[in-house]
Structures are given as C-alpha cells and as structure tokens.
Amino acid sequence: MVEFLQQMVNGLSLGAIYALIALGYTMVYGIILLINFAHGDIMMVGAYVGFFSITMLGSNVFVALLFAMLACAALGVLIEKIAYKPLRNSTRLAALITAIGASLFLEYVTIFFLTPQQRVFPAEAFPMHQYQIMGLYISNKDIFIVVLAVILMIMLQYIVKRTRAGKAMRAVSLDREAAMLMGISVDKTISFTFALGSALAAAAGVLIGLYYGTINPLMGIIPGLKAFVAAVLGGIGIIPGAMVGGFLMGILETMVSGYGSSMYRDAVAFGVLILILLIKPTGIFGRNDSEKV
Amino acid sequence: MRMKRCVAVLVLALFAMGMVAGCEQKAPNQATPAPQAGEILVGLNCELSGGVASYGTNAANGAKLAIDEINAKGGVLGKQLKVLERDSQSKTDEAMNVSADLVSKGIVAQIGPLVSGAVAACTPVMNENKVPLIAPAATAPGATVDEKTGETFPYIFRACFLDSDQGVRMAEYAYDTLNMKTAAIYGSNSDDYAKGLAKYFKEAFEAKGGKIVAQEGYVSGDKDFKATLTKIKAAQPEFIYVPGYYQEVSILIKQARELGITVPMGGGDGWDSPDMITVAGAEALNNTYFTNHYSVQDPKPEIANFVKAYEQKYSKTPDSFAALGYDSAYLLAEAIKAADSADPVKVAEALAKTKDFPGITGTMTFNEKHNPVKSIVVIEFKDGKLVSH
Structure with a gap:
C-alpha cells in the first residue's frame, strides 16, 4: 500500500510537469487551432533564461521565473509574427510544418550558441526539504510543482473565461472574421495568446530545471511530445482537460514503470495517443459536436 | 471528415519530427590535400560536444598533451605529429562522417571515438580504407571483433579494458x-x-x-x-x-x-x-x-607526472578518459616507431604486436583480439572525493 501511494506521489509530480507544458499547448490550440510544436523548445529557452538569471545575476527562483516568463512571452510573440502570421490564411498543414521548423530552429540555435552540453542548475537555488509521512517520501519540490501547476491552471482559466482579453480570445477562436467585424484586433489577440502560452512554457522550463537539476538544448523534445499527448488525452483546446490529461499521463507512466516494465513506458504513452485518436479524438473533456464546414 | 484528416496530419507530423532529427548529415569533405613532407597526420574523432562531451573533450586533451610531449622530444621518425581534431557531436552517424573525412585527409591513424556505438559506426570506414583506429574507451566486447564471424577487425584497436x-x-x-x-x-x-x-x-x-x-x-x-x-x-x-x-x-x-x-x-x-x-x-x-581505468591518486611517478602536466596545461584534473586518450596517442607513436613507417597498414601490424607497453592506465599487451590485458580499479565517492580501492 505504501508502495502504491508512493507511486501515486511520483506520478503526480511527473504529471504536474506534463500538465504545466500541456496548458500552454492546449491554449494556443484552443485559440488559433495551431499545434505549436515549438512549445517544448520555448520551454527549453525558458529553462536557460532561468538558469542564467540564477547563475549570472544571482536572482532567486521567483525572479528567475519572472525573467524567463517575460523573455519567452516576447519570444513567443516574435515567433508568431515571423513564422505563423504570414501563413495564417494557408492550410493548417503549412502552419504545422512551420511549427516543426521553428522547433528545430530553436534547438539548433541554442546548441550553436550555448553548446549541446548539459548545464547543472545550482542546488542552492531551491533548497530541498524531504518529508517522510507514514513511510512516504515527499519533497517540497513535489508539492511546489503540483501546487504551481494547479494555480497556473486556475489563473489561465480565469483569464480565458472572465477577462476582456479572454473574451476576445474566445471570440477569435469561434469566428475570426466576425470577431474582426466586432472591432476585436485579431493580431493583438493572437499575440497575447502566444505571449501567455510561451510564458507558461517558460515557467514549466524553469521548474523542470529546478526539479531534475540539469537542462540541455534538446530537453524540450520528449516532454513536449508527452505533454502533447496529455493535451490530446484531456481534449485539446480545453484548459482543465490539459491539467487532467497531464496528471493522467504522469500516473499512467509511473504505474507502467512501477508495476509493469520500465521499458514499455513510452510505448504505452504513445499508444494512448493512438487509442484516443481512434476512439475519442476530442479527448476526455471534448464535446462530440461536429465542426462547421 | 475533417477530424480524420487532422489525425493523419498529426501522426505524420510526429513521424516527421523523428525523421528530421535522424537526418542531419553532413557530406564528408572529399578534398584530399597530401600531408606535408615533415608531418604525420593523426586524426582525432572525439565527442567534443553533445551528451558525452566530457569524455571526448578530455580524451582529446589527453591525446594532444601526449602528442605535444612527443613532438617536443623530436617527434616520431624525425617527423612531427600533426593533430586533425574533429567533433562527432556525440552522434553515431556524425562519427562515421568524421572518420570518412579524416581518412580522406591521409591520416596515419584515428584516435576515438570514445563511445562503443560510435566506434562500431566508424569500423567499416576504417577497415575499407585500411587505416587503424585506436578507441580509447570503447569497452563493448564487439568493438574489435566481428561478432558474426568471430574474426578480429584488422584495423580496430582499443586502449581500455572490456565491459x-x-x-x-x-x-x-x-x-x-x-x-x-x-x-x-x-x-x-x-x-x-x-x-x-x-x-x-x-x-x-x-x-x-x-x-x-x-x-x-x-x-x-x-x-x-x-x-x-x-x-x-x-x-x-x-x-x-x-x-x-x-x-x-x-x-x-x-x-x-x-x-x-x-x-x-x-x-x-x-x-x-x-x-x-x-x-x-x-x-x-x-x-x-x-x-x-586508473586513479588520479596513484603514487607511481609516471602517473604523478602525467597528472601534473595535464593540470598545468588544462587547469583541471585528468579523468580516465584523459588518461586513455594520452595512452592511445603514445600507443600510436610507439607503433609508428616499431613499424619504422607512417604507412597505416604497417602501423596497424605494429599495433597488433604491442607488448608490455607502459601506459598510465596499466601495462598493456594486445591479445589476438586487439584487447589490452590490464588492471581495473574500483573508486568510491566519499564526501565528494574519489577514493580508490
């Protein structure tokens, strides 16, 4: 029983990381129907900004988070302006492939300037405390990362559902031309969406750096793909869905490693993607309404 | 039916990502400048960047230190050794490209790569072109032997013990x-x-x-x-x-x-x-x-001297890979001397006959599988220090 509960703790902390990345993924998709494959790499850039602000500027974790989020918000807006905006009226496939291009561009530019070697997050940036509760090992990092993921989800949900900017985002998502006719600036709204999504990615990047201790330029690929699966699992475009999908993925992977074989973990994770797409492509929280043609 | 198309696009995109990641290849440079008369070219094909960059960088440093020492003493056969250093980026396919490039430049032998998988990727290139490869740290048993036929690869050697x-x-x-x-x-x-x-x-x-x-x-x-x-x-x-x-x-x-x-x-x-x-x-x-492979704290004078020289040149402590890189370069120099020629084929023959070579990582004698017979130390981490047993 203790072992099972420990696995749940392990699964939740891993799931929180997927959830954090999936939130940004799903929001961008929800608004402009683009799967931003560069999302994982924006996360990586965020991790590096956080790393350098801790090691070179000596800032604390929260300032580092802030710096990373601001820098990546700007980066996200820039990528949208350069790479996606000119393709806004092309096929969705064109934008998707451009997103893969943006992803590779970020990875290899980072390798070029910062070398492919891993960097070690200073351990003293976030001192670790270990708690032992009834045989369960939980660290303050586990709690921090889960709580932060939930807070960010609530904030995001609030922004999208309750603010004017959020209303504009939903309007653009529903019908871009009608929104434009109503006086909503589509460009500004999409920029805002990217800024928000990229800031979330940056937060996730810094947290991953703190949680595992090392970062490298290719760190965004696998978590990015897994978070994508999590977003699809929860229902892509639906914010609470990303959260639930992330936690489910984390727990699923943990249980596969813990009770099955560690070598089937990734196979199961991507098998879930195939199953979901076959059985219920709109995901757990998705409605089954047909798209307008 | 847009959903289905969307699904197909997604799956395609996932595959595309995997494929793009697997396809970054550089065409090897085919230019073949003849080595200059007074020099013998030694190729270094090491992981200077990427996942195992610390192995490759340190081994390359060790090899360069050895070659500097050899050159300072007048070189080999009256010629200076000249290093051609290339980065395999810790990628197997890149290691093979680098090998092809180095061989086309007319090297006498290649030192590196460090990782067994990368050595295996270079093996066909080296054997076809009849240029010896000294793997400083490839510990997989199959690195020097064709596992299907059981025959030793004639041009692949290693300076380390086996897995x-x-x-x-x-x-x-x-x-x-x-x-x-x-x-x-x-x-x-x-x-x-x-x-x-x-x-x-x-x-x-x-x-x-x-x-x-x-x-x-x-x-x-x-x-x-x-x-x-x-x-x-x-x-x-x-x-x-x-x-x-x-x-x-x-x-x-x-x-x-x-x-x-x-x-x-x-x-x-x-x-x-x-x-x-x-x-x-x-x-x-x-x-x-x-x-x-060795311990920095070993009091033997040749090890102490090596550690001192390395620390002076690179201001860090040499790890095993540095020591193996250093040994690899000396192994090669000894073989060139023994062959009395910088012809890669003759050097390979001389390497195979290496006997009682006094290396930093132990005394080496190659067996018929081009494996050195040598000792292994066990090192303990104790409060952040390395203690050897």
Whole structure:
C-alpha cells in the first residue's frame, strides 16, 4: 500500500510537469487551432533564461521565473509574427510544418550558441526539504510543482473565461472574421495568446530545471511530445482537460514503470495517443459536436 | 471528415519530427590535400560536444598533451605529429562522417571515438580504407571483433579494458568485499555499453551465489526514475548496480536517495565525470562505487607526472578518459616507431604486436583480439572525493 501511494506521489509530480507544458499547448490550440510544436523548445529557452538569471545575476527562483516568463512571452510573440502570421490564411498543414521548423530552429540555435552540453542548475537555488509521512517520501519540490501547476491552471482559466482579453480570445477562436467585424484586433489577440502560452512554457522550463537539476538544448523534445499527448488525452483546446490529461499521463507512466516494465513506458504513452485518436479524438473533456464546414 | 484528416496530419507530423532529427548529415569533405613532407597526420574523432562531451573533450586533451610531449622530444621518425581534431557531436552517424573525412585527409591513424556505438559506426570506414583506429574507451566486447564471424577487425584497436572485465570486477567487489548477497540492476537500455555491463555483472554475481532480485532499464535522456526506483526499493536489494552514463546516473542516484534508498550502488566507467558530484551532490553519492581505468591518486611517478602536466596545461584534473586518450596517442607513436613507417597498414601490424607497453592506465599487451590485458580499479565517492580501492 505504501508502495502504491508512493507511486501515486511520483506520478503526480511527473504529471504536474506534463500538465504545466500541456496548458500552454492546449491554449494556443484552443485559440488559433495551431499545434505549436515549438512549445517544448520555448520551454527549453525558458529553462536557460532561468538558469542564467540564477547563475549570472544571482536572482532567486521567483525572479528567475519572472525573467524567463517575460523573455519567452516576447519570444513567443516574435515567433508568431515571423513564422505563423504570414501563413495564417494557408492550410493548417503549412502552419504545422512551420511549427516543426521553428522547433528545430530553436534547438539548433541554442546548441550553436550555448553548446549541446548539459548545464547543472545550482542546488542552492531551491533548497530541498524531504518529508517522510507514514513511510512516504515527499519533497517540497513535489508539492511546489503540483501546487504551481494547479494555480497556473486556475489563473489561465480565469483569464480565458472572465477577462476582456479572454473574451476576445474566445471570440477569435469561434469566428475570426466576425470577431474582426466586432472591432476585436485579431493580431493583438493572437499575440497575447502566444505571449501567455510561451510564458507558461517558460515557467514549466524553469521548474523542470529546478526539479531534475540539469537542462540541455534538446530537453524540450520528449516532454513536449508527452505533454502533447496529455493535451490530446484531456481534449485539446480545453484548459482543465490539459491539467487532467497531464496528471493522467504522469500516473499512467509511473504505474507502467512501477508495476509493469520500465521499458514499455513510452510505448504505452504513445499508444494512448493512438487509442484516443481512434476512439475519442476530442479527448476526455471534448464535446462530440461536429465542426462547421 | 475533417477530424480524420487532422489525425493523419498529426501522426505524420510526429513521424516527421523523428525523421528530421535522424537526418542531419553532413557530406564528408572529399578534398584530399597530401600531408606535408615533415608531418604525420593523426586524426582525432572525439565527442567534443553533445551528451558525452566530457569524455571526448578530455580524451582529446589527453591525446594532444601526449602528442605535444612527443613532438617536443623530436617527434616520431624525425617527423612531427600533426593533430586533425574533429567533433562527432556525440552522434553515431556524425562519427562515421568524421572518420570518412579524416581518412580522406591521409591520416596515419584515428584516435576515438570514445563511445562503443560510435566506434562500431566508424569500423567499416576504417577497415575499407585500411587505416587503424585506436578507441580509447570503447569497452563493448564487439568493438574489435566481428561478432558474426568471430574474426578480429584488422584495423580496430582499443586502449581500455572490456565491459565483461568491468562487470565481473564490480560483481566480485560487491559480493566479496562489500559482502552483498542480493542485488538489483537498473541500467540504461539504450546502449550496448550499459546492456553489456548489466549482462556480465549479472552472470558473475549469480555465479558467485548472489541473487538478482530486480532488473529494470531506462532510456537515455530520461529524467524521472522514481517509479522504477520505488519498485526496486520494494524488492529490497542489498546493492544496486547502475550501468550507464553520468547524465542519467547522477539524477538517478539523487532520486534514489530522495526516496530513502540508502543501499550501496555501483557502476562502470560511464560514471566518471565531475557532473556526478555537481548534479547528485556529495551526500547522495556516499556509498557508491564504480570501476575505472586508473586513479588520479596513484603514487607511481609516471602517473604523478602525467597528472601534473595535464593540470598545468588544462587547469583541471585528468579523468580516465584523459588518461586513455594520452595512452592511445603514445600507443600510436610507439607503433609508428616499431613499424619504422607512417604507412597505416604497417602501423596497424605494429599495433597488433604491442607488448608490455607502459601506459598510465596499466601495462598493456594486445591479445589476438586487439584487447589490452590490464588492471581495473574500483573508486568510491566519499564526501565528494574519489577514493580508490
């Protein structure tokens, strides 16, 4: 029983990381129907900004988070302006492939300037405390990362559902031309969406750096793909869905490693993607309404 | 039916990402400038960047130090050795491209790559062009031998011991010295090196009467090991063998200690990196051991001199890879002298006959499989310091 509960703790902390990345993924998709494959790499850039602000500027974790989020918000807006905006009226496939291009561009530019070697997050940036509760090992990092993921989800949900900017985002998502006719600036709204999504990615990047201790330029690929699966699992475009999908993925992977074989973990994770797409492509929280043609 | 199309696009996109990642190849440079009269070209094909950059960089530094020393003493056969250094980026395909490029430049021999898988990728290029390759640290048994026919590759040599020796040594150490009767194995499943180590450890440990209570694997690039560690903890092993490279092992050990796993852990030379201590922390590393090629603290004068010269030149302590790179370069220089020629074919013949070569990492005599017969040290992490046994 203790072992099972420990696995749940392990699964939740891993799931929180997927959830954090999936939130940004799903929001961008929800608004402009683009799967931003560069999302994982924006996360990586965020991790590096956080790393350098801790090691070179000596800032604390929260300032580092802030710096990373601001820098990546700007980066996200820039990528949208350069790479996606000119393709806004092309096929969705064109934008998707451009997103893969943006992803590779970020990875290899980072390798070029910062070398492919891993960097070690200073351990003293976030001192670790270990708690032992009834045989369960939980660290303050586990709690921090889960709580932060939930807070960010609530904030995001609030922004999208309750603010004017959020209303504009939903309007653009529903019908871009009608929104434009109503006086909503589509460009500004999409920029805002990217800024928000990229800031979330940056937060996730810094947290991953703190949680595992090392970062490298290719760190965004696998978590990015897994978070994508999590977003699809929860229902892509639906914010609470990303959260639930992330936690489910984390727990699923943990249980596969813990009770099955560690070598089937990734196979199961991507098998879930195939199953979901076959059985219920709109995901757990998705409605089954047909798209307008 | 737009949803279906969307699905197809997604799946395609996922595959595309994988394929793009696998396709970055550079065409080898085909220009063939003849080596200058007074020089002998030595190719260095090392992992100077990428996942195992610390191995390649240090081995290249060691080799360059040796070549500087040799040149300062007048070179070999009255000629200076000239280094052509290339980066394989820790990628197997890139290592092969680099080899093709170096061979086309007219090198006498290539030193590197460090990782067994990359050596295997270079092997066909070297054998076809009849240019010897000295692998400083390729410990996989198949590196010098064609595993299908059992024949030794005529142009592949190594300066290090084998995975089989290493796995057996750690099994002996765990069972006999540490007195551990049960063990778990949790190693990398993405490379031949770690899989080999796990296999030989298991065989030797069981042959001694020990019991393997759990065997698990991870893939390179993994960062979360807690699920499997929790499973291993429940099996209550007295010892955990973790064959793999420092990038993952350092995080793995940290997480094991976070989960309250206090038993001793062991590994191979893939653990040899300063990043182990910076990532895992000195405390988590207490009670962990790994097999290695040499120890910096060895009081032998030639080792002390090497350590001093290396520290002077690069202002850091030479690890095993530096020592193996250094030995590889001297092995090559000795072979050129013995062959009395810088013809790659003759040098390869001379290398195969190497006998009682006094290296930093032990005295080497090549057997018929181009493997040196030499000693293995066990090193313990103790409060952030390396203590050899």
